[in-house]
Amino acid sequence: MIKMKRLLDVGIKKLEESILEMGSLASESVEFSIDSYLQGQDSSKEALKKSKAINSLNDDINELAFELIARYQPVASDLRFIKSCFEIAYTLSRFGRYAYDITLVTHEFGKLKKCDKSAVEKAGKQTIKMINASLTAFKKRDAKANINIHNMDKKVDEIYKTFIAEIRASTKDEDIIITRGCSVSASLILRYVERIADHATYIAESVSYIKTAKKYRRR
Amino acid sequence: MSNIKLKTESLNAMFNGQKAVDDVNLEFPKNTITALIGPSGCGKSTLIRTMNRMHELTPATDATVEGKVVLDNKNIYDSDVDPTLIRRRVGMVFQKPNPFPTMSIFDNVVAGLKLNGLRDKTKLREICESSLKGVALWDEVKEDLDKSGTSISGGQQQRLCIARTIAVQPEVILLDEPCSALDPISTSKIEQLLTELKKQYTIIIVTHNMQQAARVADTTAFMYLGKLIEVGKTQKLFENPKEEMTENYITGKFG
């Protein structure tokens, strides 16, 4: 059996390149945001710009992936590749957005000079390692890398859990424990709720797109 | 009771001793559509022609069969089986619409019934109408039943041929690339029709159109060089085929 270059392969190559470009932008923006926090710099404007650039690549990838489906009706590994590209591109666009969210913390709370930032530093380093490892896996189509990356994730989970536990352990004063617990928990939940609300708007925008073909930018 | 309507067992089909179908074992459950796909010359047509004993009628060659084709638990190649009866129970529709050119639309539909000795005019009319309705052609031709079978469009002719096939109430319908000469609208009508017909019949369709197989077939079988390479649920075969050869063929990396 001779393997020939197919028209679809040109599109698949282009998709792969776009994902990798998006991936390095996303990884870079996460690193940038964490560094900004560690150094007490408000970089929210730059981070927003990066997030927009990443979103725009996500749009391009969606367009191309749809075009390939419409034109070539791909099946088997081609179809699975394209399906994964949709998911990966969406995930990478979320990285850009989370990176922006990180910079908003400094924007809202100031430099936070007196805080112990070591947990964020550690978790950040590990997370960036994971992003890069997953992009390498994509590039090499390494079907087994997920096991290693899953293990790396356990370390990040651990840092988070330890940090929360230490909030309690750092003092014997019950009142302080309660106030801290209240503010940390409410901040976390409010942030999640606020994001869910944004996404609810996105759903309504997607519905509007069905009728009007007007595209809305994700924020 | 088994839900397998038809199956092949170690089936081989030869032209002058040359194998065109090589040890094929396939099962066709009742009321399902199975698509046969594979490159040109892989033996799809030969395989389905063994299923109603048409292979042995191939002119100008010594066409033989080894192994079994089991229809309702009976090997159709047993010596006590009448091949004409098998051809009545297992109908065939060909790539090119082939209505009998000298016959009217009406006579085309009831040709098989007349051949079987049915003479009752009212009965013939009834079956003609229900068969044409069955292929969604009745409304288009009911005023023109006396016109020649070739006076209608290609897509209509193909539906006429399917009506002719179902008029004799077969149990299995074989279709050999029935849409390859048709435009997309006629094609989609035939596809809708097939999904309707499977409620009553067991259907086997040969197609070169992957999307057609993906659209209509419950099961898809891939053949290569006379051999059955892979068979499975259509969605599974097109999303995640087991065999690399299937993957290469359906993704077009073959050639």
Ligand SMILES: Nc1ncnc2c1ncn2[C@@H]1O[C@H](COP(=O)(O)OP(=O)(O)OP(=O)(O)O)[C@@H](O)[C@H]1O
């Ligand atoms: N009448 C015949 N005499 C001799 N050999 C034949 C005859 N018909 C078909 N063959 C051979 O049998 C093999 C299978 O042919 P068959 O027509 O079954 O293939 P197919 O899969 O239906 O191909 P296609 O997709 O082109 O219709 C081929 O090698 C072909 O050359």
Ligand SMILES: [Mg+2]
């Ligand atoms: Mg053929």
